[in-house]
Structures are given as C-alpha cells and as structure tokens.
Amino acid sequence: MKIYRFRLFIFILLLCSPAALLTAQPLSFRHLNTASGLLSDQGIQLCEDRMGRIWIATDEGINIFDGYAVTACTRDNKSGLLNNRINAILCDSAGTIWVATPAGLQYKNENSNRFATVENPSRLPLEKALLIREARTGILIFTKDSCFLVDHHKRVRPLYGISSLISTRANMLTASHVEGDTWLLGIRAKTLMVDIARQVLIRELPYDNAWSLCRVKGSEWLACGLAGDSVVLMNIDTGTMELVNNWKTANGKKLVGYGSEIERIDADRYAMGTRYHGLYILNTKTRSVEQYGNDPGDATSVNSSFLRRVLVTRNRTLVVHGNGISYTTLSEPAFSAVRSFTNEKRIKYQNVVNCFYQDSAGQLWIGTNNYLIKWNRHDPVSRFYSYYGKDEGPLDMRTIRAVLPDFRNRIWIGAFGDGFGRLRPDGGFDKIPTSITGRGDSLVSSEFHRVVADRHGNFLVATGARFYLFDPRTNKLETFRGHPQLRTITQGYTTHFFADRNDNWWFAQSRGLSFYDKKTDRVHAIALPGSQRDNNIFAVEEDLNGNIYACGYYGVYIIDPQTLQVKKQLDKSDGLETSYVVGLLRDLEGNIWIIGNRGLACYHPGAGTVVSFDEKDGLIQSNHRVSAYYRARDGELFIGTQTGFNHFYPSTLRIRSYPLQVFITDVYAEDSVLNVLDGRRLRFSYRGNSLVFRYLTVDYEHAGAMQYRYKLTGFDTTYIYAYKERLARYTNLPSGDYRFEAEASVNGKDWYKAVHPLVFTINRAFWNTWWFRLSALLLLAALACLFYKWRIGQVKKEARLRSDFEIRLNELEHKALRTQMNPHFIFNSLNTINSFINCNDRILANQYISKFSKLVRLTLDNSRAKKILLRDELEVIKIYIELEQVRFDQRFAYTLSTGGIDPDMVEIPSMIIQPFVENAILHGLLPADRPGTLMVAVSQHAATLLVVIEDDGVGRQAARKQKEQRPVNRKSHGLDITLKRIESFNKGYNVFEPVRIIDLEDAEGRPAGTRVVISLAIADAF
The missing domain is CATH 3.30.565.10 (Histidine kinase-like ATPase, C-terminal domain)
Structure with missing residues (x-):
C-alpha cells in the first residue's frame, strides 16, 4: 500500500508539474512521430545497422531512419516480411538484420533487400521470441521461458539447459554478454550468470527484475528495472551493490528509478530511460546524474518523460522512445550553443539574439527582440528585463539592439525605435532624454543598429537614418548636421560607426564605406572593387597592424590605411561559407573572425589563410545577425543568430575532422531493386539501360544541411549537383562500362566520396556484339562456301554433262568425219589407181x-x-x-x-x-x-x-x-x-x-x- 501511494504521488506530481522534473537542458532533441513517417508508436524496438541507420521495429512493420528520411519495410511492400508485428530486432556484426515475428524468425543480409525465413523443421516456438542476441557461436533467441541457438548455417537447436534455468525461476527480461560464453540473464527473480556453451549456471546475483544490464568496467555493471525504483551499480563477481538512487543532480535532487533501459555513452556516462522521470545521464566517475524530461514549452526536450527504449549509436547519437522517437547528438561540438533562456517564472525565450555585454562579474547581458536577458552559464535560470514603449504591456516591449556600460559601469541599452535606456538596480529602466547639440535637428532616428563606446567613453551610434556621437555623462547627442565635412554623409543608412586606433572614424553605410581623417579634417570615400551597384557595408574592424577590414554582400575588403586602397578581397572562392558577410570581430591573438550570413571563418592576417566552420562544428543552423557579435575581456567570442547564440574561446578551439560516410545503397533496374552495398560489379542487359541510383549518408545532426552531387563516369563529364535529392536517374544509357560516384557535403566545400563506387557494365545488344558479328560473318561465309560448293558442283555437273555430250558429239562427228573421209579418200585413191591403169x-x-x-x-x-x-x-x-x-x-x-x-x-x-x-x-x-x-x-x-x-x-x-x-x-x-x-x-x-x-x-x-x-x-x- 505504501508503494502504491508513493507511485500515485509521483504520477500526480507529473501531471501537475512536468516542468518540475527538469534541470538544465543542454541537450537539444529532434523528433519523429507518425506524422514524420513512423508506422506506429507501439511495440518499439531499436537497433543500428553497420551504415549507422536506425531500425525502428513497431507493431506495424519496420522503419529505417538515416537522419533525413524515414522509410518503411512492411509485409505489403515486397520486403519479404511475413508479419508486420516485430517482437524483437537485432543487427549482428555481419550487418544481417534479424527480426522475430508471430510468423517466425527472419533475417535480411546486408546486401539483400528481402527478408528470408529461418527453417524450423522441428516446429520450435520461435514465433514467441522476445529477445535476439549475438553470441560467439551464433544468434541466441529468448522466449518467455526458453532459449534457442541459430548457428552460422541458419540451423536452429534448443538450449535445454538454459531453458530449464529460465523456466524454473520466472519470465525472461533481458540478456547481456559478459565475455566468451558467459552471459547475464535478467529474469523476474535473481539475475543469473550462465555459461551458454556448457548450459550451466555460474552464480545468482542479488538484483531482482533486471530489465536492463549494462557493463561499466571490469566486473561492475549497472542494473535497472521497471518493476522497482532501485538502480544499482553491481559487482558481478562479489554480488555487492551500490544504490545509484543516492546520486544527485546539479540542483541536489536524487535519482528516481523505474529504469527501462541503460546504454553506454562513454567510459563514464550512461543514458537511462525511465518510466516516469524522463532521461537520466549517469556519471559513474563523479557519482552524479543529469535529468532530461519533457517540457511542453520546449520543442527541443524529449517528447515524453515515459521512455521505454534507449539507443546510443556509434557516432554518439542518443535515441530514445517515448511518444515517438527523440534523438540528439552527444558529441561535444567545437562551438557551444545556447538556444533558449528560461526565467524564474518558467517563461522561455528562444528567438533572436541581437547584442551582448559581459560585466565585471562575468554575467552576460544579452539584448533580444523581447528582453534584456542576464545569463549565467552555471545557472539554468536567467533573468528577463522588459523595456517598454509608452505602455507597459507585452505588445509594447521594445527590441534591444545595443547593450553597453558607461564610465560608471552602468548598463545602457539602445531600444529600436525608443531611444536610450539605463538599467536601474531594481530592474527597471530610466529613459534617457537627449539634448541636440547640432543645429536644425527636429527629429532624431532611434532605429539603432549598433552602439559602441570609443576610448573617450562616448557612444558611437549607428542608426537606420544617420549616425550620432552620444556622451552618456551629459546626455548630449552630436548629429554632425552642421559639420563642414561630415554633413555630406551624415544622412544615410548606417550599420557601424567605428573608431580606429588613431581615433579616426569609419562609417559602414548603404552607400559604401567612408573614412574621416580627424587630423586633416577630410572625408574619403573608399573605392571598392567590382561593378556591383550595391555597395552596402555592414561592419568595420582593424587588425593589429592597422589594416582595415570591411564587409558586405560581396565578401571582405582589406584596406591599406595609408593609401586607402583595397589590397585584398575575400569571398566564397577563398573558402568562406558565403560571400554575404554581416560582421567582423578581432580576437585577442589578432585573427579576424568573419561572420557570414551563415557560417563562420577565421582569417589569419600573417599567413593569409582562411579556416571555415559550419553546422557540423556546432554552429546553430540559423542566419547570423548584423552587429550581433561581441568579444569579452577574457577573449571569449559570442555570435548571435535568429535562434540563440554560439560562444567559444578561439585559443582553445579544437578543429576536428568530420568525415562523412557516403553509401550507394540501391539500383533500380527493369522493375527490380538491387542492393549494392557490397560494391560488387554489376552487369545489365541492353534492355535494362534506364537506371536509378539511390545513395545517402547517415548524419543525425546535419541532415538538414546535407547536399549531394554525383557523376556517372563514362557518361557525365562533370559532377551533377543534386543538393538534397538522393536519387540519380539515367535513361537510355548506351552500352559500355560505367562508374557511378556519389559525394556528400555539409558546407558545399568539403566533399566526401562514397565508400564503394558502383562499377557496372551495360551489355551490347546481341546484334552489336563481336561474337554475333563474327558468327554472322562465319554464317555468311559458310553459306557462301556452301553456295560456292553447290555452284561448283552444278558447274562440274554441267561441265561433265557437256563434256559427255561433247565426247559423244565428237565421236559422232568423228564417225561422220570418217564416214566423210572414206569416200574422199576412196575417190582420191581411185583416181590414183585410174592413173596407174591409164x-x-x-x-x-x-x-x-x-x-x-x-x-x-x-x-x-x-x-x-x-x-x-x-x-x-x-x-x-x-x-x-x-x-x-x-x-x-x-x-x-x-x-x-x-x-x-x-x-x-x-x-x-x-x-x-x-x-x-x-x-x-x-x-x-x-x-x-x-x-x-x-x-x-x-x-x-x-x-x-x-x-x-x-x-x-x-x-x-x-x-x-x-x-x-x-x-x-x-x-x-x-x-x-x-x-x-x-x-x-x-x-x-x-x-x-x-x-x-x-x-x-x-x-x-x-x-x-x-x-x-x-x-x-x-x-x-x-
């Protein structure tokens, strides 16, 4: 009864105040649900394949998520599944996906697109499988009370000894590999250590109802269960246990149990899902915990505080299931990011950040579209200060475009459209009236873009209509309307009023860049290269050598302070993420940070090199703001965006490599789909010369920024830029040898090739092949030979007949000749005889x-x-x-x-x-x-x-x-x-x-x- 009342109290507490479970929320989750393509939110099981894709098993089939798209694998889409209800799923070390369904045990090889069924001639109850694990000798299948082994030849045999150990105690809950053939089995009784090969019990461990067991190091294991609220750190050799519930969060709250699943993050940190309390990150080194629950007002929190499944991928992506799938990266980015602020009233702000100032106590003052916010990185609660116009109401809150101290370290703000204000100790603001020192001014523009202090303590004010010089000691405002030189440029859209180390002034305006030399009292218009009409300049900066930097739509201009000539220009072709540059900031080492509309770059003046950064380095995927950047006294840089800000120390910035793994997964040919992950060479018939290639890269953090290009060597001469499209279509390809290559990039500069390019051949039509042509020639030659022989035979026959005829004719002619000759000869002879007689x-x-x-x-x-x-x-x-x-x-x-x-x-x-x-x-x-x-x-x-x-x-x-x-x-x-x-x-x-x-x-x-x-x-x- 006490346990029931405690659980009821916890449940009511959750219903009444879900936000009360939250501590700091540095993890930013993204979400998948049925609207995103999930087949179902019931019966969820998770696993990761060798490509890094997440397989989400449900009671309606399987979803596959690669960070960008969700695909489905069901009984109805020719996947080979016999049943859509998936009770268990596993990806083994060979990349084979194993699933247990009410129709039996099935598997899909990595280089196949269809599931096959494990033969079960003995009619073993494989349809009751609840767990699938990979062992040294094969695949272990656990049902509620039995255990089976599928060997490497896909033959199934029961493990009677293990089955007896399970059935004589209680139901099977979980199984974890220790080493060799030693396994831990969590059942509804004591935890068992068994030898799978010998099928014997090694020892019983004292933890009951273990739903999840996760190795820490050596013989130390974390154990949790949904049936009880205790989470323990257990020594499996001695059986001793440490109660993890005594570990506390940063605000002193103890961990509450009912753990569903524990997954290792790194050597010291472990992620645990719970029934009521969201996600805990357990730190075994510091014996502390972090808690992440559902916050209805924060779209980046987990979808639910009831989490049943937890998965940590190889690339350190944390995936949890609870009212859909929530996932986030666990890798420490190069740039820290703050995306939201919450005050003591639980009011959350997660919008535009305009400006910064860090006071002597290390507190950061941030100007936003709604509030002036005081932020402490060590305190999850921030303080909001509202600056109103005429009426104090939410619709009359002013945008804070500037925040800076005066000579007495009082905090001043520049409100867009509502002048200057000075913060009082009680949190209110004094609106500061300004007296005009220029002549002929009747209206002062207060559409502030940027306000900075010069070496004399004056405020250099840039607005949407003109620039001013404001003295906070006297509240005097100099308009320069009567200045003999500056009056020619005073009216104009100004984004930056900058004083260099010689106390000369530079003006970044919509008309271009102007320089005022106080010593000579002259204004110089800086000639910018190029034929563009839009010479809008957004910011000015100076390096340690006195060179001036100005930026705009077409990159960064580096200007010689002596000649006032542009001596170098930097743009996208030099490695910038974009040529549209909105800000410039010098760090303590003299490097110039170039703030693009998107992306960030560091220019080293001495070496003349550019190093670029983008979303993969931790930059918020949002546009940067004009003038929303700041360098603190200790060298930390702050960069504002549309949805928060990044901050970092340049001196400790670690530049890491983020290679992308690109896979060519499938080829669609002749109404069939071929899995090509193994990179084997393919051969298509001449009829199958219309092909569709599918490729992808798995990235859960930067999938939205991913872009692709591809090339078919043998057909394409250059890469085809596909942007986010992950299909390449080719029709009526001529016969020949081809090589399909795909590449992916996050920033459009660093491209990574597919692991296995696809090499294939399209066969010639048989009438175009050498053997057919040779056969045809041989056939024609044979026919010609036969015809020749036949004709020769005919000719010989005719010749023989003619010869026989001629011989016969000759004989007849000869006989006739002799017949003719005899009388002639007789006549001559008779004449001779007659002459003798005479x-x-x-x-x-x-x-x-x-x-x-x-x-x-x-x-x-x-x-x-x-x-x-x-x-x-x-x-x-x-x-x-x-x-x-x-x-x-x-x-x-x-x-x-x-x-x-x-x-x-x-x-x-x-x-x-x-x-x-x-x-x-x-x-x-x-x-x-x-x-x-x-x-x-x-x-x-x-x-x-x-x-x-x-x-x-x-x-x-x-x-x-x-x-x-x-x-x-x-x-x-x-x-x-x-x-x-x-x-x-x-x-x-x-x-x-x-x-x-x-x-x-x-x-x-x-x-x-x-x-x-x-x-x-x-x-x-x-």
Whole structure:
C-alpha cells in the first residue's frame, strides 16, 4: 500500500508539474512521430545497422531512419516480411538484420533487400521470441521461458539447459554478454550468470527484475528495472551493490528509478530511460546524474518523460522512445550553443539574439527582440528585463539592439525605435532624454543598429537614418548636421560607426564605406572593387597592424590605411561559407573572425589563410545577425543568430575532422531493386539501360544541411549537383562500362566520396556484339562456301554433262568425219589407181589396190572401237603414208619408230594420229619445193605416251599464207575434234598435258618444218 501511494504521488506530481522534473537542458532533441513517417508508436524496438541507420521495429512493420528520411519495410511492400508485428530486432556484426515475428524468425543480409525465413523443421516456438542476441557461436533467441541457438548455417537447436534455468525461476527480461560464453540473464527473480556453451549456471546475483544490464568496467555493471525504483551499480563477481538512487543532480535532487533501459555513452556516462522521470545521464566517475524530461514549452526536450527504449549509436547519437522517437547528438561540438533562456517564472525565450555585454562579474547581458536577458552559464535560470514603449504591456516591449556600460559601469541599452535606456538596480529602466547639440535637428532616428563606446567613453551610434556621437555623462547627442565635412554623409543608412586606433572614424553605410581623417579634417570615400551597384557595408574592424577590414554582400575588403586602397578581397572562392558577410570581430591573438550570413571563418592576417566552420562544428543552423557579435575581456567570442547564440574561446578551439560516410545503397533496374552495398560489379542487359541510383549518408545532426552531387563516369563529364535529392536517374544509357560516384557535403566545400563506387557494365545488344558479328560473318561465309560448293558442283555437273555430250558429239562427228573421209579418200585413191591403169602400170595399180583395200578394212574395223592397240594405229598410219607416197610420187620419205614400246600392250584412241600425219603431209611437205621427210616417233615419258609427228616442210606460217591465197577456204573441223578427243581421253586418266605444236627453224632462223607433240595417258591393253 505504501508503494502504491508513493507511485500515485509521483504520477500526480507529473501531471501537475512536468516542468518540475527538469534541470538544465543542454541537450537539444529532434523528433519523429507518425506524422514524420513512423508506422506506429507501439511495440518499439531499436537497433543500428553497420551504415549507422536506425531500425525502428513497431507493431506495424519496420522503419529505417538515416537522419533525413524515414522509410518503411512492411509485409505489403515486397520486403519479404511475413508479419508486420516485430517482437524483437537485432543487427549482428555481419550487418544481417534479424527480426522475430508471430510468423517466425527472419533475417535480411546486408546486401539483400528481402527478408528470408529461418527453417524450423522441428516446429520450435520461435514465433514467441522476445529477445535476439549475438553470441560467439551464433544468434541466441529468448522466449518467455526458453532459449534457442541459430548457428552460422541458419540451423536452429534448443538450449535445454538454459531453458530449464529460465523456466524454473520466472519470465525472461533481458540478456547481456559478459565475455566468451558467459552471459547475464535478467529474469523476474535473481539475475543469473550462465555459461551458454556448457548450459550451466555460474552464480545468482542479488538484483531482482533486471530489465536492463549494462557493463561499466571490469566486473561492475549497472542494473535497472521497471518493476522497482532501485538502480544499482553491481559487482558481478562479489554480488555487492551500490544504490545509484543516492546520486544527485546539479540542483541536489536524487535519482528516481523505474529504469527501462541503460546504454553506454562513454567510459563514464550512461543514458537511462525511465518510466516516469524522463532521461537520466549517469556519471559513474563523479557519482552524479543529469535529468532530461519533457517540457511542453520546449520543442527541443524529449517528447515524453515515459521512455521505454534507449539507443546510443556509434557516432554518439542518443535515441530514445517515448511518444515517438527523440534523438540528439552527444558529441561535444567545437562551438557551444545556447538556444533558449528560461526565467524564474518558467517563461522561455528562444528567438533572436541581437547584442551582448559581459560585466565585471562575468554575467552576460544579452539584448533580444523581447528582453534584456542576464545569463549565467552555471545557472539554468536567467533573468528577463522588459523595456517598454509608452505602455507597459507585452505588445509594447521594445527590441534591444545595443547593450553597453558607461564610465560608471552602468548598463545602457539602445531600444529600436525608443531611444536610450539605463538599467536601474531594481530592474527597471530610466529613459534617457537627449539634448541636440547640432543645429536644425527636429527629429532624431532611434532605429539603432549598433552602439559602441570609443576610448573617450562616448557612444558611437549607428542608426537606420544617420549616425550620432552620444556622451552618456551629459546626455548630449552630436548629429554632425552642421559639420563642414561630415554633413555630406551624415544622412544615410548606417550599420557601424567605428573608431580606429588613431581615433579616426569609419562609417559602414548603404552607400559604401567612408573614412574621416580627424587630423586633416577630410572625408574619403573608399573605392571598392567590382561593378556591383550595391555597395552596402555592414561592419568595420582593424587588425593589429592597422589594416582595415570591411564587409558586405560581396565578401571582405582589406584596406591599406595609408593609401586607402583595397589590397585584398575575400569571398566564397577563398573558402568562406558565403560571400554575404554581416560582421567582423578581432580576437585577442589578432585573427579576424568573419561572420557570414551563415557560417563562420577565421582569417589569419600573417599567413593569409582562411579556416571555415559550419553546422557540423556546432554552429546553430540559423542566419547570423548584423552587429550581433561581441568579444569579452577574457577573449571569449559570442555570435548571435535568429535562434540563440554560439560562444567559444578561439585559443582553445579544437578543429576536428568530420568525415562523412557516403553509401550507394540501391539500383533500380527493369522493375527490380538491387542492393549494392557490397560494391560488387554489376552487369545489365541492353534492355535494362534506364537506371536509378539511390545513395545517402547517415548524419543525425546535419541532415538538414546535407547536399549531394554525383557523376556517372563514362557518361557525365562533370559532377551533377543534386543538393538534397538522393536519387540519380539515367535513361537510355548506351552500352559500355560505367562508374557511378556519389559525394556528400555539409558546407558545399568539403566533399566526401562514397565508400564503394558502383562499377557496372551495360551489355551490347546481341546484334552489336563481336561474337554475333563474327558468327554472322562465319554464317555468311559458310553459306557462301556452301553456295560456292553447290555452284561448283552444278558447274562440274554441267561441265561433265557437256563434256559427255561433247565426247559423244565428237565421236559422232568423228564417225561422220570418217564416214566423210572414206569416200574422199576412196575417190582420191581411185583416181590414183585410174592413173596407174591409164599408164598401163599394172604392178603399181595392184600394189596400191591391195594397200588401199587393207586401209579401208582397218579403218572400218577401228571406227567401231573407242580405243585400239597402238600396233593397229601405227599400221593404219604406215599404210596411209605409203599410199600418200605413191600418190605424190615419193616426194617425201618417212620414219616410224616406237622407242622400245611394245605396241601390242598399249591402247590409244582410234584415228588419233592420222589427222596430224595428214596435216603434215598436205600442209607441210607437199607445198615445199624440195623432197621432205616425215617422222612419227612413239616413246614413253614417265606415265605418259609421247607421240611426235615432225616434218621438215614449209612450216605453219607459209602454209597459212598459201591457204589465204586460195579462192575458197574450207574450214576443217577434223583437227579440232581430234584435240578435244585427246583432252577427253587424258582427263579420264588425270593427265592434263596439252598438245604442243612447235615451229622449227634452221640455223639461220628460217622456217624448217613443224613438230607436233601429243601426250597421251598410257592405257594398258588387257
């Protein structure tokens, strides 16, 4: 009953005064909820993948947050999830995401976009899993009363020993790895130390109902639970416990328990979520705590004081769940930031900061749009002072544009539109009336932009209409309207009235920069480089060497004080975040701090170098204010913005490197999504040449300022600036090799490349590939070859048919020739016989008739055969020659030889020699005017039979002339037919020697006859 009453009291206290739980609020949280894309705010589990993304498991699916965008992974979007209710989630050391759902245990490899299901042939109750942990031998799965191990081959087996230890005591709550196979198990009883491999209990620890166990160092562990309000620092070797509830906050309040989860921040600090009291940061070194709860009036506080889940990422981002997700960075920035002020009445101011002044006690006085605020960095409560116009009401509060002390260290303020005021000890203000020392003034502009004190204690006042010199001792205001030199520039929009070390004056105005030399009583207009019409100057500063610096829309101008010429200009191209510069401030070391509309830079006059800073260094992501900057006596610099201010000591500023990790995650091609985190080389078909690349960098602090650029080497010649777009689209890419690169930057100057550029190839269309073209050429060549062979076959067939036809025709012609020759020869022979009879030469007539009859008989016999014996052919030749000798009165002699060849063993075509013999007699020997000789010689040469017919007649040329002189030229086809018969006969024996006809000459080169050489294939007679 006492416990119940205590809890009820705490609950009522929370309802009545949530702000009472708050102490200092240096952590600034951002938020995610269902309006930001969260699927649900119930059943939340958190884990971080190897890219640094936060996986948020809910009862409606999984969200993935990278600092900029929230994506969803559900059963309905082809993720492979079997059920949207996620009971547990883990990212193991290989990057595999494990989830437990009512449908079973599933996992997604880092280089995959789909979840797969762990096979469960034994039907183990994996659907009841509540915790997933990574062990040395695999993945541990805990249900309410059981434990299972999934080995590296995705095989599941129960751990009966561990399951027995859990089920015999109470429900499973948490599990934490100690070392090796040793684990701590938090259950609804004593905390257990077990050996997972041997499945045995090592010892029981005295802490009950441990919902979270977090190692501190060595054997010291922090333990907390939602069932009780005690938080302890426990030694797991001895079992001794220290009650953390006795640790106190800065304002002396003790820690209240009901811890839900503890996560390590660093060696000394630990973040703990609680049921009722928000977030605690436990410091084990100082034994102190910081508390961060929900403040309804502060949008940067945690969303709820009931926090169930806590996660600290590798890049030191703190993530908590309670009425949505709240997250903040834990890294110490280079620049400290103050974004809000709260007074004793819990009134909060988190708006524009205009000016600063630090008094001798170290209190900082800050002019804002609503109040003059006294701020103490060691006290969370600030004091607000209101300065009113005519009426004292919230609508009549004036903007404080200047705050500075006078010679008596009284605090003065310059109110925009309402003159000077001086702070009284009671917190009120005295409005200071001013007397005009200039002549002809009836109206004084009090639209203050900047008020500073010179070495004489006078206030140099810059306003929206003119500049003044104010003496706080006499309240006299000098307008310079009657000044012989300054009156020419007194009227004009002035943002800075500056006195240099020689007590000369510089005026930053909308018309430009002017310099007044008191010694010479002259005003000089400073000529600025460039052709811009807008020469608005916002601020003036002087370095230790007397060089003057002025700034405006186009950067910083460095002016030689002797020549009054601009000798150097600094702008964005020199490393500034922007060329739009609103302020200049010199630190104690002589460096010039350049305050851009956004961003900050330090210029070292000696080295001439520029070092830039931006949001990643801790600068508030807001525009800087004209004149909202200040250097305290100890050297600390203050820079005001639209939403607070930054402060830092330049001498102790640590410049850190903030490399960004850029990932190319997916490629969309042909209606599919490919995970490319492993950086493998891809190959796409010619149809898949329209691609979409997705890339990102995980940064929870500067995601809003992140910008990207990309380049597709092989297609793009320069980087494409995508700004915040994280998709790159390419359509109709030609075939070839490509390399996609993506880069990210926070400030637009420092670019960081993707960890794994994506290399891929788009294949050629098959008709454009070398193998297709080669195949096509080979096919065409093969077709051409086949066609050629077919055509050659056709030609050979036609030639064979033609040859057969010609042979047959030749045979017929030969037979016809012989048929024609026989009567002709008979006629000539009969004439010869008749002449013998007329001469009464019976003996010659009888001899001639005998030989003639024999020749006729042999001719008739031989004409019936294609081939005859060489003896028969030679006998016909002999009879024919002898008859011709008789006929022509022995005008020629002849020889007939066989060269050792047996004429009875060789066959030749019939009547193949006779036409050449006849031609030699008739056209060679007879036309000669002298007796001649005819030689017929047959010999064997290699595989051929050589027949030589040689005469010593007139030769072919003389015979041709005689033929041309005849009145009638009859064309003889006998010799042509004989040549074709010889060619056809030889072709059958693969002999291709042509008939050679040789013209013979004597020693003096005169025609001496003709020789015919016939090469015949040797055909043996059988």
